[in-house]
Amino acid sequence: MTLNQLRPDASGVIEAIHAGQDLRRRLCGLGLRLGIRVRVIRHSPLNGPLQVRVGHTDLILRRTDAANIEVSPA
Amino acid sequence: MKRVAVLGMPNTGKSTLFNRLTGAGAHVGNWPGVTVDLLAAKLLLGDAMVELVDLPGFYNLHGFSEDEQVVRRFLETQPVNLLMVVLNASQLDRQLALPLQLKELGVPMLVVLNMIDESGRLGVRIDLDKLETALGAPVLTLSAKFGRGLEKVKQELARQLQQHPRLTQARPAAFDQDQRIERELDALVSASVTSPIHLPPSATDKLDKVLLHPWLGLPLFFLMMFMLFQAIYGLGTPLQDAMAWLLDHVKADWLEPATAAWPEALRSLVVEGLFDGLGTVLTFLPIIAVFFMLMAVVEDSGYLARAAFLTDALMSRLGLDGRAFVMQLMGFGCNVPAIMGTRIMRSSGLRALTMLIIPFSLCSARLQVMVFVIAATFAPLAAPVALFALYVTSFAAAFLTAFLFRHRYASHEPLLLELPPYRLPTWRFLGVESWRAVRQFLAGAGGFIVVGVLLVWFLTHYPFDAVPAGPDTLAGRLADLLAPVFAPLGIDSMLSVALLFGFVAKEIVIGALAVIYGVGPDALGAVLSARLDWAQAFSFLLFTLIYTPCLSTVAAIRTEAKSWRLAALSVAWPLLLAWLASFAFYQGVRALA
Numbered sequence: 137m138t139l140n141q142l143r144p145d146a147s148g149v150i151e152a153i154h155a156g157q158d159l160r161r162r163l164c165g166l167g168l169r170l171g172i173r174v175r176v177i178r179h180s181p182l183n184g185p186l187q188v189r190v191g192h193t194d195l196i197l198r199r200t201d202a203a204n205i206e207v208s209p210a
Numbered sequence: 211m212k213r214v215a216v217l218g219m220p221n222t223g224k225s226t227l228f229n230r231l232t233g234a235g236a237h238v239g240n241w242p243g244v245t246v247d248l249l250a251a252k253l254l255l256g257d258a259m260v261e262l263v264d265l266p267g268f269y270n271l272h273g274f275s276e277d278e279q280v281v282r283r284f285l286e287t288q289p290v291n292l293l294m295v296v297l298n299a300s301q302l303d304r305q306l307a308l309p310l311q312l313k314e315l316g317v318p319m320l321v322v323l324n325m326i327d328e329s330g331r332l333g334v335r336i337d338l339d340k341l342e343t344a345l346g347a348p349v350l351t352l353s354a355k356f357g358r359g360l361e362k363v364k365q366e367l368a369r370q371l372q373q374h375p376r377l378t379q380a381r382p383a384a385f386d387q388d389q390r391i392e393r394e395l396d397a398l399v400s401a402s403v404t405s406p407i408h409l410p411p412s413a414t415d416k417l418d419k420v421l422l423h424p425w426l427g428l429p430l431f432f433l434m435m436f437m438l439f440q441a442i443y444g445l446g447t448p449l450q451d452a453m454a455w456l457l458d459h460v461k462a463d464w465l466e467p468a469t470a471a472w473p474e475a476l477r478s479l480v481v482e483g484l485f486d487g488l489g490t491v492l493t494f495l496p497i498i499a500v501f502f503m504l505m506a507v508v509e510d511s512g513y514l515a516r517a518a519f520l521t522d523a524l525m526s527r528l529g530l531d532g533r534a535f536v537m538q539l540m541g542f543g544c545n546v547p548a549i550m551g552t553r554i555m556r557s558s559g560l561r562a563l564t565m566l567i568i569p570f571s572l573c574s575a576r577l578q579v580m581v582f583v584i585a586a587t588f589a590p591l592a593a594p595v596a597l598f599a600l601y602v603t604s605f606a607a608a609f610l611t612a613f614l615f616r617h618r619y620a621s622h623e624p625l626l627l628e629l630p631p632y633r634l635p636t637w638r639f640l641g642v643e644s645w646r647a648v649r650q651f652l653a654g655a656g657g658f659i660v661v662g663v664l665l666v667w668f669l670t671h672y673p674f675d676a677v678p679a680g681p682d683t684l685a686g687r688l689a690d691l692l693a694p695v696f697a698p699l700g701i702d703s704m705l706s707v708a709l710l711f712g713f714v715a716k717e718i719v720i721g722a723l724a725v726i727y728g729v730g731p732d733a734l735g736a737v738l739s740a741r742l743d744w745a746q747a748f749s750f751l752l753f754t755l756i757y758t759p760c761l762s763t764v765a766a767i768r769t770e771a772k773s774w775r776l777a778a779l780s781v782a783w784p785l786l787l788a789w790l791a792s793f794a795f796y797q798g799v800r801a802l803a
Contacts, residue, residue, distance in 0.1 A: 158274040162626055165219065165269025167304035169392060181424050184523035185625060191303040192332065192405065194629040196519045198526065201624050 137209065139174065140186065140202035147175040148207030155204050163205075167193050173210060211252075212260045212371050213288070217281060217312075218296035219305055220267035221630045223324045227296055227354040228264045229642050231364070246280050256368035263290075266556070271311045275623050277556050285315065289377035292370050293319045299329035299336065299351065302403045307395045309345050315380040319347040320370050322363060326351040328631070333406040340402040355636055414631040418516070427520050434513070435539050442497075442504050443543040443574065449496030457489045475674040479664075482671070482678075487663030490715055491656045494546055494762055495648050501540070501547035502647040503640045508536075509554060510635035515627045522625060528609055529616025531555075531625055534564040538608060541571030545759055546655075549766040550647060560621035562776055565767050567608040569759035569780060572601060575716040580751055582720050586735035587747035596748060600755055607756055607787060654769030655762060662761040666714050670707070679726050685710050699792040700746035701753060709753065715760050745803075749796040756788035 142148050150172050153160055167190040168174065177187040177194065185196045218224040232251035249264040265284060266277040293312055297305045302323070309321050323329075323336065341349045350366055352359035421430055465485055469477045508514055518532030525531050533555055541548035548568045555561045572580070580600055584593045669685040676682035681690070681703075688710070689696075689703035696706045704726050711722035724734045738747070758764070758781045768777035 159624060161270045161273045162275065162624070164392070165273065165304070165307065166626060166628065167301075177418075178422060178424075180422075180519050180523060181427075182523035185519055187422070187519060187629060192300045192334070193304065196515065196522075196625065196627050196629060198522070198625050201626070 137207060138203050139176070139188070139205040139207050140199040142176045142207065142209070144176050144178050147173055147210050149173050149210045150205060151208050152206040153204065154206070155201075159201070159204075166195055167191055168195075168205065174207065212258055212291045212375070213263065213377065214260055214292045214294055214367065214371070215263050215265055215284065215288075215290045216294045216296065217265045217308075218267060218324075219269055219298070219301075219308060221628050222267070222296045222298040222305070223354045224267060224296040225264065226636075226639060227322065227324060227352070227363075228262065229639060230354050230357060230360055232262055233642070246276075248280075248284070255364060255371060258368075258371060260291075260367070260371060262294075263288075269308075271308075275556070276558060285317075285380045286382065289379040290317060291374050291377055292367070293317050294367070295319055295321045295347075296324050297321065299323040299326045300332050300334050300405075302329075302334070302336065303399050303405070304395075306341075306398055306403075307391055309347070310391050310394050310398070313345060313347070317378045317380050318370060318374040319345070320366060321345055321347050321349045323349060323351045324354050326359070327353045327356065335404045337402040341398075344398050344402065355633075412631065414512075417632055418629075421513075422516060422519060431517055431520050435536065438504060438508060439540065439543060442501050442540070445504075446497040446500040446543070447574070449500065450493055453493050453496055454489075457485075457492065461485060461489075475671075478671055478674070478678075479667070483664045483667035484660070486667070487660035490663055490762065491652070491659050494544075494651065497544050498547045498550065498651050499644040499648050501544075501551065502644040505540075505547075505551055505554075506640050506643040507635050510633060510639070512630040512632050514554065515629050518625065518627055519629070526625070528612040529560075529563060529620060530567075530612055531560065531621075534560065534567070537564055538568055538571055541568040541573065542604075543574055545569050545571060545573050545763040546651070546766045547647075549763060549770055550651065552770065557621040557623045558771075559619045560623075562771055562773075563612060563615060563619040563621075565771060565776065566615060566619070566780055566783070567612050569763055569767075569784060570604050570608040570611065570756065572604040572755060573716070575760065576755060578717050579712075579719045579754055582735070583738060583747055583751055586738040587742055587744055592744070596744075596751075599748075600751060603752065603755060603791070607784075607791070611783070611787070650769075651766070655765035658765040658768065659762050662765070663714050666710060669710065679707055679711075679722065695789070698797065699753060699789065700749045700796045701792070705750055709757065712754060713758055713761055715762070716754070719754065745796060745799040749792045752795055753788045753792045756791055757785050758788075759784065 137148075139148065150168060150170055153163060153168070153170070155163065163169075172190060175189045177189055179186055183199060185198050186202050187194060187196050216224060216228055228249070232253055246266070251262050253260050253262055263284075265281050268275070268278045268281045270278060271282060293315070295309050295312060297308065309319065312319060321341070329336070338349050338351070348366055348370070350359060350363055352363055354360070421427060461481065465481055469480055472480070514533055514536065517536050521532035521535045525535050537548045537551050540551060545568050548571070549565055552561045552564045552568075555564060580597060584596050588596050669688065670679045670683055672684050673682065680686055685707050686703070689706045692706060693703050696703070707726055708719050708722045712719040720734065723738070724730060727734065727737050729737050742750070759767070764777050764781060767780050768774060771777070
């Protein structure tokens with residue numbers, strides 16, 4: 137499944153990131169890397185962005201970008 | 211001179227440290243080969259003068275975002291004695307990747323773990339010795355916000371500079387690095403950083419539960435924006451009035467008597483051209499100072515990223531993000547600081563698009579014109595409806611513009627923002643921020659504004675034997691020439707001369723109308739209601755709302771975007787849109803009536 141499909145409060149481990157080199161590096165800089173555990177905190181209404189937590193960092197990203205991140209529920 | 215580059219990821223308190231070290235003395239400098247201005251300051255450390263350069267926050271030395279390229283270009287072209295790398299101590303699990311990458315450059319490095327107070331509260335424990343060995347650089351802890359550890363940082367900076375007296379150029383091979391860093395990062399983090407696995411819900415989590423609530427979040431956002439707006443303009447407007455009062459007194463009590471004996475053309479040039487031009491620049495200073503002080507509170511508090519979270523669903527369809535919306539709302543007070551406030555956006559496309567829509571915000575200067583003309587020409591019951599319609603038009607024009615130009619000024623950066631914990635800013639930081647904004651406005655936009663005011667003065671006063679702003683002046687003849695353009699809008703040539711004045715500053719439109727009609731401001735209302743029907747009046751107001759931003763706003767756009775093209779577009783496009791809107795309205799009403 138992909139990151140945007142995780143319900144709020146659910147966690148997952150990142151298995152694959154389908155993004156260009158550039159976006160991948162940006163995600164990596166923010167802590168979204170392979171094998172890392174992410175938790176979805178909340179969804180913004182009206183199909184807005186997601187708030188996720190990686191380590192001690194909270195991030196927001198759009199659902200379209202989150203759809204490119206494959207996770208296995210954990 | 212010795213040079214130190216200060217770098218780090220966004221939200222590490224890098225700028226706070228920079229401000230702590232350098233005070234308000236920093237200046238914006240140009241660097242050959244680097245496209246954006248960087249903040250730099252000279253500092254006496256030990257016995258040597260050192261230049262500190264504040265590089266933009268970036269995540270990755272190999273990334274392609276605009277900021278990342280600026281950092282890379284700087285490091286590729288400018289030799290430095292030392293890199294000062296600032297990291298957020300509570301986020302070392304990912305931020306240590308940065309010093310690992312920078313180590314490869316072969317430039318001496320000093321690592322500062324900032325926000326050590328926050329990481330301590332979170333229970334993060336750090337083995338400094340292991341870090342120093344792994345990074346091959348001294349590692350210090352600091353709370354830049356409260357100044358704890360600052361003396362040690364200064365001492366270590368001085369010591370490092372003594373050890374590395376020569377400028378070093380970064381090794382170019384290091385700029386295309388491999389994936390090895392990730393493995394190194396994991397090993398280093400597990401060896402030197404321990405953090406509790408289960409975090410108790412923090413104060414930030416509790417606040418977010420309310421402020422980012424699915425359906426309370428947006429109303430609270432608007433309430434907060436309203437309060438911020440009230441605070442900025444409640445504080446700023448009286449100061450602006452005080453400045454205007456002071457200028458009036460200088461003019462009436464000192465300048466006018468002193469120049470009374472001068473030839474008329476020269477007197478008018480000095481009093482109505484130069485002095486009024488300088489006055490226009492000065493009246494903006496209080497509002498810019500207050501704006502940047504309060505925006506620094508909002509930005510530092512961490513709420514701005516949350517505003518993006520709340521409003522992105524709407525704004526992303528327009529090619530904008532939530533921060534653009536905040537600036538658009540702030541523009542309803544005054545467009546100039548809102549334009550300068552777009553600095554918080556890092557993508558130049560997004561910034562340009564935001565600067566293009568802010569001038570449609572019905573600012574308080576235009577509101578004066580609207581209220582005056584509406585009161586004079588509309589029935590009391592219809593007046594609020596007319597004003598409301600103008601506010602709706604203001605939003606519609608902005609959103610339409612964003613929609614039309616969203617591909618031309620596209621943002622190539624995905625919305626990926628950190629939500630930092632809620633923090634309280636320090637007074638010192640607020641002072642530095644607003645002082646810097648005021649100075650930059652004076653240096654960047656001041657000259658442009660004075661020249662513009664002089665130009666309009668010349669158009670409305672030449673030839674000098676004609677009645678100022680009368681039909682025989684250049685402005686009057688220009689209005690005659692343009693009469694066929696304005697006639698279909700119901701705007702006569704006298705009104706169009708007033709629009710020319712409005713280019714300088716919207717609030718002088720009413721005063722200009724009084725001069726043009728040759729009546730006092732008290733009698734102007736009666737003259738307007740006798741000469742204009744409601745359709746003509748509303749068409750004039752529509753045009754005044756949309757057409758070209760005031761001179762100071764155009765000057766701010768030019769300096770902020772460093773682009774004459776964008777400044778020209780910000781004048782030309784609204785003019786066209788204003789004409790179309792007024793034409794559609796006026797001809798529509800005439801066709802129906």
